[in-house]
Amino acid sequence: MVPEETEAGASAVAKYFTLICRHPKLVVITCLLLALALASALPQLHKDTRTDAFVPVDHPARTLNRQFRETFGLGDPMVIAVVNTGPTGIFNPQSLTLIHWLSRQLEQVPNIDPERITSLATEHDIRGTAAGMEVEPLLPTPPRNQAEAEAVRRAVLGFPLHVGAIVAADGSGALIVAEQLDPDRAQQTYDALLALIARAPLGDGDQLHVTGEGALAGYMGTYIDADATRLSGVSTLVILLLCLAAFRTLRGMWLPGLVVLTTATSTLGAMALAGVPFYIITNALPVALIGIAVADSIHILTRYYKTAAQFPEWTREQLAVTAMCGVFRPISLTSLTTMAGFLSLALSAMMPPMRWFGWFALLGVGIAWFYSVTLLPALLALLRPQRSPAYRSAGAGGVITDRMGRLLRPLGNAAQRRPGAVLGAAAIVVVVGISAIPRIEVNDSLIRAFQDNEPIVLADREINRRFDGSYFLDILVTTPDTEGLFEPDRLRRIEALQTQLNRHPLIADTVSIIDYLKQMHRAMHGDNDDFYRLPENPELIAQYFLLYASLGDPREFDHLIDYDYRLANVRVTMKSDYYADLRQVIDFTRNRLEQTFDDTDLQGQPTGRAYLNYVWMRQLAQAQSFSVLLALALVLAMASLSFRSLRAGLVTLSPVAITVLGIYAYMGFGGLWLSVSTTMFAAIAIGLGIDFAIHTTERLHHALTREGHDSATAIARLYPETGRALLFNFLALALGFGVLAFSKVQVLNEFGITVALAITLSFLASLLLIPALTTAFPRLLSNRAQTAATHTVQNRGSLP
Numbered sequence: 001m002v003p004e005e006t007e008a009g010a011s012a013v014a015k016y017f018t019l020i021c022r023h024p025k026l027v028v029i030t031c032l033l034l035a036l037a038l039a040s041a042l043p044q045l046h047k048d049t050r051t052d053a054f055v056p057v058d059h060p061a062r063t064l065n066r067q068f069r070e071t072f073g074l075g076d077p078m079v080i081a082v083v084n085t086g087p088t089g090i091f092n093p094q095s096l097t098l099i100h101w102l103s104r105q106l107e108q109v110p111n112i113d114p115e116r117i118t119s120l121a122t123e124h125d126i127r128g129t130a131a132g133m134e135v136e137p138l139l140p141t142p143p144r145n146q147a148e149a150e151a152v153r154r155a156v157l158g159f160p161l162h163v164g165a166i167v168a169a170d171g172s173g174a175l176i177v178a179e180q181l182d183p184d185r186a187q188q189t190y191d192a193l194l195a196l197i198a199r200a201p202l203g204d205g206d207q208l209h210v211t212g213e214g215a216l217a218g219y220m221g222t223y224i225d226a227d228a229t230r231l232s233g234v235s236t237l238v239i240l241l242l243c244l245a246a247f248r249t250l251r252g253m254w255l256p257g258l259v260v261l262t263t264a265t266s267t268l269g270a271m272a273l274a275g276v277p278f279y280i281i282t283n284a285l286p287v288a289l290i291g292i293a294v295a296d297s298i299h300i301l302t303r304y305y306k307t308a309a310q311f312p313e314w315t316r317e318q319l320a321v322t323a324m325c326g327v328f329r330p331i332s333l334t335s336l337t338t339m340a341g342f343l344s345l346a347l348s349a350m351m352p353p354m355r356w357f358g359w360f361a362l363l364g365v366g367i368a369w370f371y372s373v374t375l376l377p378a379l380l381a382l383l384r385p386q387r388s389p390a391y392r393s394a395g396a397g398g399v400i401t402d403r404m405g406r407l408l409r410p411l412g413n414a415a416q417r418r419p420g421a422v423l424g425a426a427a428i429v430v431v432v433g434i435s436a437i438p439r440i441e442v443n444d445s446l447i448r449a450f451q452d453n454e455p456i457v458l459a460d461r462e463i464n465r466r467f468d469g470s471y472f473l474d475i476l477v478t479t480p481d482t483e484g485l486f487e488p489d490r491l492r493r494i495e496a497l498q499t500q501l502n503r504h505p506l507i508a509d510t511v512s513i514i515d516y517l518k519q520m521h522r523a524m525h526g527d528n529d530d531f532y533r534l535p536e537n538p539e540l541i542a543q544y545f546l547l548y549a550s551l552g553d554p555r556e557f558d559h560l561i562d563y564d565y566r567l568a569n570v571r572v573t574m575k576s577d578y579y580a581d582l583r584q585v586i587d588f589t590r591n592r593l594e595q596t597f598d599d600t601d602l603q604g605q606p607t608g609r610a611y612l613n614y615v616w617m618r619q620l621a622q623a624q625s626f627s628v629l630l631a632l633a634l635v636l637a638m639a640s641l642s643f644r645s646l647r648a649g650l651v652t653l654s655p656v657a658i659t660v661l662g663i664y665a666y667m668g669f670g671g672l673w674l675s676v677s678t679t680m681f682a683a684i685a686i687g688l689g690i691d692f693a694i695h696t697t698e699r700l701h702h703a704l705t706r707e708g709h710d711s712a713t714a715i716a717r718l719y720p721e722t723g724r725a726l727l728f729n730f731l732a733l734a735l736g737f738g739v740l741a742f743s744k745v746q747v748l749n750e751f752g753i754t755v756a757l758a759i760t761l762s763f764l765a766s767l768l769l770i771p772a773l774t775t776a777f778p779r780l781l782s783n784r785a786q787t788a789a790t791h792t793v794q795n796r797g798s799l800p
Contacts, residue, residue, distance in 0.1 A: 017324040020374060021317045021381035028382065031375040035262040038269030045268060048277035049220035050076070050183050051213065051446055051609065054351045054616040054676075061607070061615045068476050068607045072559045072569050075113060075179035076186065078193055079212030079470065080106075081463050082174050086205040088146070089171035091153040094203025096120070097142035099174055105196055106178045111189045115555065116179035118166060124552045125155045126516070128523040135552035138162075161515050164468035164508065165573070173466045180214045190218025209459030211470060213609055216446060219456045223449075224283055227743050232286045235739040236260065239294050239732055246404075246728040247301055248389045255379060256297035259371045263293035267364035276360070279353035280449065281676065284740055284748050288684075289364040291736020292338065295691065295729045296331045296372035302725040303327050304380060305388035312387065320380040324373065330698045333642050334691040335369040337635045341687015344631035345680060350619040354680060361684075408723040408767060412715055415771035422772035426658050426765070433661025436668025444617050444675035445578045449747045468508035469575035473585060474608030475593070477512075477568040480601065485513070485565045486538040493596050494570065495534060497604070500592045501572060506581050512570040513560045520544045570604075577610055579617035586614050620679045627679075628660060631686040639694065643701065648781060651773055652693045655765035656686050662761045663754065677750035684755055688733055689762025692726055696766045700774055701781045711778045715771045723767060730763040 020027055055062045069075070082099055084090045090099070103121035107114035120139040127134055138156055143149040156167050166175045180189055193215070197208045239260060244253040264286050271278070304323035307314070314322075339362045346358030390404070415422055450457045463470045477494060479485055491514055498510040518532050521544070525531035535541050545565070548557075561568050574585060586606055593604040632653065640649030660682050672678060699722040703714035737759065740752020773780055 011325070013328050014321060014325050017321045017328075017373075017377055018317070020324075020377050021320045024378035024381040027374055027378035031262065031371060031378070035266050035371075038267075038273070039265035041269040041272040042265065043272075045272040045278055047187070047221050047224055048184075048279055049186065049217040049224065051217065052183075052612065053277070053279055053353060055612050056350065056352055059350075059615070061612055064476070064605065064607050065609075065612055068474065068569075071562055071567060073116065074559055075116060075181065076183045076214035076217065077212040078112070078178045078180065078189060078210065078214040078218075079463065080176040080178070080193065080197065081209040081211070081459060081466075082176070083172060083207040083209065083462060083466065084203070084205045085172055088149065088153075089168070090174050091149045091156075091171050092203070093143045093145060093149050095174075095206055096139060096149055096152060098201060098203060098206055099176065100139055100142045101201060102176055102196070105200075106176065109178070109189065109192050109196065111181050111185045111192075112178045113181050117176065118178075119176040120152070120156060120162075120166065120174055123162060123166065124556065125159055126519045126523050126548075126552075127155075127158075128525065128527040133520060133523040133547060133551065135548060159519070161511060161519065165511065168466040170466075173462075175463070175467060177212070183214065183217065186214050186217035187221030188218075190215050190222075209455075209462050211456055211459035211463055215456060215459075219454075220280055220449070223745055224278065224280060227745055227748070228278075228283050228286060231283070231739055231743055232264075232290065234742065235287045235290045235736050238735050238739060239290055242728060242731055242735065243294065243298070243301075246298060246390070247305060249386060251383065251386055252301055252305070252388060255301065255376060256294045258379075259297050259368065259376060260290050260293045262371050262375065263364055263368040264289045266367050267360055270363060270367075271356075271360050276356050279356070280745060280747065281353040281357050281680075281751075282360075283743070283745065284737075284751055285357060285361060285364070287736055287739055287752075288361060289368070291733045292361075292365055292688070293368035293371075294732045294736075296327075296335070296369060297376060298728050298732065299327045299331055299695075299725050300324065300372060300376055302721075302728075305386075305391045306721065308385055308387045309391040312385075314385065316383065316385050317381050319385055320377045323380070324377045328373065330695050331372065332369065333638065333698075334694050335365055337638050337690045337694060338365045338687040340634035340638060341631050341683050341685075341690070344627050344634060344686070345683035348623045348627035348630055348683070349680075350623055351616050351676075354623075354676075357680070358683070404724055404727065406720060408719040408727060411723075411764075411767045412719045412771065415768050416712060416715055416775050419772035419775040422768050423776065426654075426769055429658050429662050429665065432669075433663075433665045436665040439668035440664065440672075440674050441580070442617065442620055442675075443578055443580045443673040444620070445576070446613065447577070448675075449745050451744060451746055454744075464575040468573040471574045471577040471610050472608055473572040473574065473582075473589065473606060473610040475570040475572065475589065476605050476607050477570060477597075478603040478605075479566050481566065483542070483565045485561060485568055486541045488534060488536055488538060488541065490602050491517070491534050491541070493602055494568065497592055497596045498570060500596070501570075501589065504585060504588050506574055506576065506585050508573045508575055510570055510572050511560075513557060513568055516548075516557065516560070517541060517544060520548060571608075572610075574610065577613055579614065582610055582614040582617070586611065620674055620676070624674060624679045624682065628682045628686070631683045632657065632660075635686055635690045639690070639697075642694075643697070648697060648701065651770060651780060652690065652697045654773070655693045655762055655769050656689045658765045658769065659685055659689050659758050659761040663758050666757065672750070672754075675747075675750070677747040678754050680751065681754040681758055685758030685762065688755075688759055689766075692730065692763050692766035693770060695722060695726055695729075696770045697781065700770065704774075704781055711774050715774060718771065719767070726763065726767065730759060733759045734763075 082090055084095045099119055100121045103117055103119045106112050106117050123138050124135050125138050139152055156162050163169050193210055240253050240257050243256045267289055300323055303326045307319055307322050342358045342362040346355050349355040447460050460470060494512060495514045501507050501510050517534060521535050522532040589606055597604045636649050636653050639652040640646045699718050700714050703709045703717055734756045737752045738756040740748045743749055
């Protein structure tokens, strides 16, 4: 007697799976061809490691920055720091020869703009002579002896603009800044620079460090390549071993492995076909898909092996169809709610990397569900029936699970015997979580993506220690007419702005065309320091520009003033790009601009790299709130519609809400920032964590309304079967995301740990809170109004 098969056979779901299982070879070939077709696009997948990628292409801040860079000819810089802590610092023949050699060699490096290399070997000195003013290179040739090196020291340290900018104030280091032509080739350019410094003629005590915006993007590309390969391999191995432990059969391992493989390659292939780049955050996508894709397979195979133990005489088709009918509804619902979580991330995220992560994680969940309800049952129908040592018959149609099935009984005992304590603990988490929210600080920095001992971090730290800094906020100054910057009054207001900004403790220095005009004015007056000030005459200012163009390099001011003398750049140098610091600097800058400039005669607007970083970091908190609320609303709507009861939907949602507040408590009282890594956790945790709640609610609801059990019996039956499947589902997700803790990218470390913790809380809350609510309020899931929730699909079966 096989009542499940008889009743299920009358349903549309059973007819669908019967059709699948009667044409298994066709289904398998079709699925594999589809996966291969999508996987063939993988070579087209390209990386985007630029910091610009965090801001949408059409965002006003990015548009302004693009126009600003084009106007002033700015590219992403690669910075080489030459450091020597000896008695003379870098002012010795060997170190200065090294600087000169590197500056000339950089001109030959592909993708480096030879006209945009800034160093002691390319910059000029401005000094007074009997005839007026002289402009000469600071380091035209390498010095032959220490006396010539000392002459270079006097010239460099006597030019205020260079001190702190390209040479350390104590003479212990010098910078060589080389700008890229094509930012998309950052990784190849960075590798070329590493090869260059590997063969550089180092003198005694010379050290070389490479950093800068372009180097950061190049280093990130290398990180992504190494990280993605290593983490995906480890995650796959962990999942396969977990499936082997769950079912103790090779089939129970390779079948989920095949679903994981086809899901991951199909999703990434679709990303390549869509022309979406692979970002640093996307590095977590393959690992996430591996953990997510195996979940449905665990529930399907759990039901399959349970049915095989219960009815050993059944055919392969009967086993496959019954197993699929038994879990089709819950795995479909959990797939939809997981997709809803990722949908909320895709809709709420401003940053393209996070938005695309949401869209393609959503697609990956859908693809995993598709292969789980097509490829997997077809393969089960092709293979001869098999039993698992984890399940054995108890006679009379009963099934006994192994010790893993009994492992969760203490949770059931706690929920039944002490429901008040469980509900009280949940209430404490709610209170603590809500109180922790105001304590959570929004903060982040791109350099924080790397571990502290990485070369690029050490280089960044060295430069910020010895020089003015490596982070730049640019201020675009606009006048209404051509040659408007010849007017002394406007120049004085720019000078006043710089003076005010230089007083801020987080600003190391500012530089603009004002500083060069003051240097020229002093030179024209016999290097008298009393004349280190702006000229009063606009005609004299115009003459200074003309004179410098005839004596020096006319392109030397290109990064500070435009050809028409209408636009100017005030570059602000900082030692930190953490959001908490950027916010203070930018708020201060805006306030000073309002006080110093006006909207008609002189305008100023922040832009540049630091401002772009500020823009996307500012969006984190706003996106977080919207993402959480949207995810909760979507999963509540789906759960309520599925059970046809708002009350059941709220019960299903309660463990996830507890989880989110629990993570907020962890962040608020643990000092964890709301950053790129943690801002995504809520939407993902809701989408994934709701799975445990849905399976738990579905099983209890079925036992109470369809099987007629009381709450105590329903809860007792929950843990050995459904609980065991959820345990391995939980382990697959937690270990899958937990693998990210071994990533070399700090952002992914925090992301993986936070999501793994959220999944753990969701799992425990689902198997404690929902049974405790059912015990405390027996009619919560069992009143007659809710029995309609299952009548649409005849006996789709309880979850194993």
